[in-house]
């Protein structure tokens with residue numbers, strides 16, 4: 001279950017960016033479909049990893065990004081939560097592509113400290 005190690009890494013990152021003194025209520029992440037993360041499994045791992053830490057009880061919000069599909073037959077492009085769907089024109093499972101991004105989008109805290117916003121790739125300091 002790779003969700004667990006991802007939850008661990010995420011908790012470490014949140015601990016780094018959470019405003020001092022404010023209890024973290026919610027952590028929002030954005031996950032590309034290529035990651036194959038289950039939101040339910042991810043939440044369970046988050047609860048396990050944050051148990052008895054300052055992040056305990058915080059809610060993990062996971063924004064699962066869809067697959068992008070492009071039909072080679074009719075040129076239609078659209079997004080789907082599942083990779084293999086037929087096009088309206090009858091073409092089967094046209095070219096699914098997706099991102100493998102995993103971004104820490106926002107951290108919400110109890111006392112309205114301005115929410116920490118950080119991207120895993122370009123975090124402030």
Ligand SMILES: [Zn+2]
Nearest residue numbers: 071074087089
């Ligand atoms: Zn088509």
